[in-house]
Amino acid sequence: MALSGEESSCLTCHGDTGARNRMVQGGYLKSQGASLLRDIANELRKPYNHPVLTVQGVHRQLEALPEEVVNAARHSECVDCHNPHVVEKGKPFRGMQGRRVGNLITEIENEYELCYRCHSESANLPGNSSDKHAEFKTTNPSFHPVEGEGKNTVVISLKEPYVAQKKRPNEVSQISCSDCHGSDDPAGPKGPHGSENQGLLVLNYQTDDERPESEQAYALCYKCHDRVSILSNESFPYHSLHIQGRMSGQDGTSCFTCHDAHGSTQYTNLIKFNENVVFENAAGKLKFDAQGYSARHGSCSLSCHGVEHDAKDY
Numbered sequence: 001m002a003l004s005g006e007e008s009s010c011l012t013c014h015g016d017t018g019a020r021n022r023m024v025q026g027g028y029l030k031s032q033g034a035s036l037l038r039d040i041a042n043e044l045r046k047p048y049n050h051p052v053l054t055v056q057g058v059h060r061q062l063e064a065l066p067e068e069v070v071n072a073a074r075h076s077e078c079v080d081c082h083n084p085h086v087v088e089k090g091k092p093f094r095g096m097q098g099r100r101v102g103n104l105i106t107e108i109e110n111e112y113e114l115c116y117r118c119h120s121e122s123a124n125l126p127g128n129s130s131d132k133h134a135e136f137k138t139t140n141p142s143f144h145p146v147e148g149e150g151k152n153t154v155v156i157s158l159k160e161p162y163v164a165q166k167k168r169p170n171e172v173s174q175i176s177c178s179d180c181h182g183s184d185d186p187a188g189p190k191g192p193h194g195s196e197n198q199g200l201l202v203l204n205y206q207t208d209d210e211r212p213e214s215e216q217a218y219a220l221c222y223k224c225h226d227r228v229s230i231l232s233n234e235s236f237p238y239h240s241l242h243i244q245g246r247m248s249g250q251d252g253t254s255c256f257t258c259h260d261a262h263g264s265t266q267y268t269n270l271i272k273f274n275e276n277v278v279f280e281n282a283a284g285k286l287k288f289d290a291q292g293y294s295a296r297h298g299s300c301s302l303s304c305h306g307v308e309h310d311a312k313d314y
């Protein structure tokens with residue numbers, strides 16, 4: 001076995017059936033085990049992936065993550081997310097180091113702690129990438145409930161089993177990165193190895209402006225939020241006008257124009273404007289003012305599709 005920390009020594013058993021059969025023939029793997037193992041290599045070759053196969057020679061044993069060196073190359077190897085010595089079925093992160101608490105480094109308990117090793121305060125985050133811990137903090141004005149339960153008592157569009165606050169055992173009020181990021185194949189191996197969907201997402205999410213609305217366009221959001229509720233304006237009275245547009249959908253816009261899928265450090269309701277589409281109004285203002293959680297009233301000052309809003313309220 002190579003001690004490089006690269007993936008090749010893992011993909012002999014966690015790759016395609018051909019590789020696995022060779023391990024069985026060599027006597028390194030029982031045929032019973034081989035039939036249980038999934039093809040992770042196939043996932044990693046999909047267009048949106050963790051760069052396990054493409055980045056070589058960057059991982060170092062005993063490296064410190066989050067990265068502290070600004071220009072360090074970005075990487076992710078199997079062993080950055082799994083400890084092959086102690087991993088157990090159903091406990092894929094067993095033995096992985098997480099946060100530092102005083103002088104101690106605790107083991108990872110929640111999946112997001114693993115992700116934060118490279119997607120939070122890493123000094124080498126790419127320019128188009130943001131600190132996910134900063135976005136999911138439960139002290140933010142709004143956040144998807146990954147680190148903890150949300151602040152709302154009711155989020156009207158939620159579908160079963162999702163709820164804003166858990167009261168019964170079968171209800172789900174917290175979600176994980178993997179609920180949104182992972183294989184496009186629902187029967188594929190678990191985990192964010194690769195996907196055919198942009199953003200390494202489990203379902204399609206259209207982020208461009210001026211595209212027609214459909215079940216498929218915003219499939220990711222409609223997995224948990226009822227499409228009918230959103231489009232019949234049960235919460236924001238102008239949802240359908242914006243999402244579907246007026247001219248047979250050609251002037252509709254994405255959820256992404258107004259919402260951030262992770263959290264908002266500025267506003268309630270996951271509002272974060274896509275500033276490639278939304279601009280300051282003539283008075284130089286670009287902001288959202290909400291009136292508290294259950295009020296369902298607020299106002300916007302901005303310019304979008306050439307339409308001016310000056311404290312336009314709902």
Ligand code: HEC
Nearest residue numbers: 009010013028029033036078082084087088089090091092
């Ligand atoms: C000789 C074959 C072999 C090699 C090489 C190998 N594994 Fe495994 N791995 C297994 C088997 C068998 C299981 C148990 C599968 C089961 O019970 O479904 C397993 C389980 C796992 C699991 C847990 C899966 C789960 O169901 O939660 C992870 C993660 C994993 N291996 C990662 C790795 C990594 C990373 C490497 C490379 C450093 C590696 N393995 C190398 C055979 C192998």
Ligand code: HEC
Nearest residue numbers: 048049074075076080114115117118126177181192199200
């Ligand atoms: C060891 C570092 C490392 C860890 C741990 C890690 N990632 Fe990544 N991730 C990367 C790198 C490197 C990329 C490539 C882009 C970049 O440099 O950010 C990436 C890219 C991504 C992308 C964007 C893919 C795309 O095509 O747009 C998503 C989504 C993602 N990671 C989610 C996660 C999640 C969820 C976890 C936790 C389960 C996680 N990552 C853990 C290093 C890591």
Ligand code: HEC
Nearest residue numbers: 112115119128129130132144146175176177180199205261
């Ligand atoms: C509710 C669904 C959802 C959850 C939960 C979620 N994401 Fe995402 N994520 C998205 C969507 C949608 C995109 C693509 C649009 C965008 O960039 O906001 C994305 C993009 C990303 C990207 C690429 C853009 C960038 O900033 O680098 C990374 C990395 C990422 N997510 C990491 C994570 C991590 C880590 C977690 C958990 C701590 C997580 N996500 C949880 C929906 C989600």
Ligand code: HEC
Nearest residue numbers: 007010014040050052076077078081092178189190191192
């Ligand atoms: C960026 C982090 C990351 C990288 C890199 C990564 N994995 Fe995973 N892997 C995960 C996560 C997260 C899960 C799923 C956890 C869950 O939801 O159960 C997972 C799950 C798995 C499973 C269990 C799949 C199943 O359906 O039971 C295996 C096996 C596995 N990984 C092997 C590998 C191998 C081998 C590599 C390298 C070739 C690798 N992983 C690279 C994060 C990663």
Ligand code: HEC
Nearest residue numbers: 142150151152155164175179220221224255259261269270
């Ligand atoms: C895996 C399930 C899941 C997915 C997928 C999902 N959400 Fe959510 N969403 C939730 C839950 C649970 C809450 C309730 C959180 C709370 O109590 O504040 C929520 C709350 C919200 C809120 C209200 C937040 C607040 O603080 O008022 C908005 C807005 C939202 N989601 C938008 C989206 C958008 C846009 C997408 C698609 C990119 C999406 N959601 C995908 C589960 C999900």
Ligand code: HEC
Nearest residue numbers: 155156157218221225235236242254255258269296297298
């Ligand atoms: C023009 C901006 C805009 C667009 C586009 C938009 N939203 Fe919203 N959305 C809002 C505002 C503003 C609120 C807050 C309403 C309130 O005050 O309660 C909201 C509230 C929500 C909520 C929380 C309340 C509820 O209905 O459960 C969810 C979930 C949500 N939006 C999902 C979506 C999804 C999914 C899409 C895309 C299909 C989308 N939004 C597109 C502006 C927008």
